Amino acid sequence: MKSCRSGAGSLASRIVPAVVLSGCFALPVAIAAPPFAPEAICRTAIGSIMGRDPKLMQVTRIDGDILFLSYVRPIDTFVWDYRCRIEGNRVSWASEPGRWRDGPKDGTVLFEIVGGSNQLQIIRDHGDGSPTKELFDRDNIL
Secondary structure (H helix, E strand, O other), X not given: OOOOOOOOOOOHHHHHHHHHHHOOOOOOOOOOOOOOOHHHHHXXXXXXXXXXXXXXXXXXXXXXXXXXXXXEOOOOOOEEEEEEEEXXXXXXXXXXXXXXXXXXXXXXEEEEXXXXXXXXXXXXXXXXXXXXXXXXXXXXXX
16 A cells, blocks of 8 residues: 655645655546346346336246246235346246247347446337337346
């Protein structure tokens, strides 16, 4: 660690430039948040599709690239189960049990990391060309 001390006889006009040049008062560098983990992406995508809070979606297990999620409906504690996998920026999903919603007639679900890596945008194309975009702040997902 550098010492920022200078000799007792130094004048302030010489200390300030020396301290600035030495880096003793360098401003901290902002560190970008890490990209969203697959678990957060799947929870957010399924929450968006189902109209639920992503924080209520729980990853129950992971098998290879498939994430299994559950949602407990608060009003009656009915459990809804889903599967999810990420392929590039596309989110494929299925009810559990059920088929994968990745056929030619199914809508597509995409994600983008925006806002300096602090926001996750879920884009749902409903198959008829009408997209729905939802933006989620990192703090509201994790």
